[in-house]
Amino acid sequence: MKQYFFPALKLTLVLVLLTAGLYPLLIAGVAKLAPGKGDGVKVELNGKVVGYANIGQQFSDDRYFQGRPSAVDYNAAGSGGSNKAPSNEDYLKVVQERIDTFLAHNPGVQKADIPAELVTASGSGLDPHLSPAGALVQVRRIAKLRGIPEQRLQELVKDNTQGPLLGMFGPATVNVLALNIALDELK
Template sequence: MKQSAKIGQETARLSLGVVIRISLVFIVLCGIVYPLACTGIAQVLFPGNANGSLIENINGEVVGSELIGQKFTDPKYFHGRVSSIDYKAEASGSNNFAPSNPDMLKRTEESIEEWKKNNPDVPVSQLPIDLITNSGSGLDPHITPESAKVQVNRISKLTGLSADQLNKLIEANTDGRDLGLFGEPRVNVLKLNLALNGVLGK
């Protein structure tokens, strides 16, 4: 019996040792080697994406990411979508309000009033829905080409640029459907405003 107990204890000790060694191997492989390999491959093949898809201005200064929207309040610039989290990337997400929710109705009405104040020449009936609605993440950097075009009159008056110049800027900064099939045409608001700055000499 004593001999059997000793054998059992030794077997258990050996099994524990094997488990610990295997665990350490997997910790090193999955926790260190694999992440470093993925990071290295990404940096070689997709450096821009791996570093956050950062956007620089004409002076080489990083002004944002093409993946995260920004809040533009100056009426001389194109405005993006509403963000209930003020475009804070660490707080990605939005309130899942129903259309009948009082807070949702209040925010929408405030957005419409703001639109009417800044764009008196464009009736609310022509206001694209994406300019007064929040995206699922609250971080969407894009608007539809139509949402950019309805802002042309305001920006033209404030900058002195012609509507034709501004429409050409919008067209040049419109991304088509992915692979020609998926998604919808879209305009990155930050890129469009940087292009506008370029025309204005800023």
């Protein structure tokens, strides 16, 4: 037994050192080279931090574009989804409530026209992006409340749409915080 125990113990200690010590330090070092230095990319407006570029946040005022719902109330410390199956009765009830709320705040929009991301939370509950369709379906409401022509808001959405990575990986997205900042900056 001794002939197996000590080599196994040595291997365990080496792996603990690598996986619990050196690897986290390496990742932390690489993060310091990234934008935001590993602390997230802060978005500032008039010298004041208004949010983070890659963390979704709630916009409850109808004069703004609404982002994805969050299963964790937009708490970045508690990232996670609901873990309920699409067939779960409680989950279906929550989604239906979100649909009803969206339709109440967006008269003239049909249920079939609501993109799924506006009534379902992402896996992290913190997705800061919408599809262009998710933003465009809200244009009529915002145009009416702000007195801005719908065409101008459609252009604003187009200007704030990021294409797929390298033109082929992933969908086109719109960062809701950046879009709302651009909306406030419209004259």
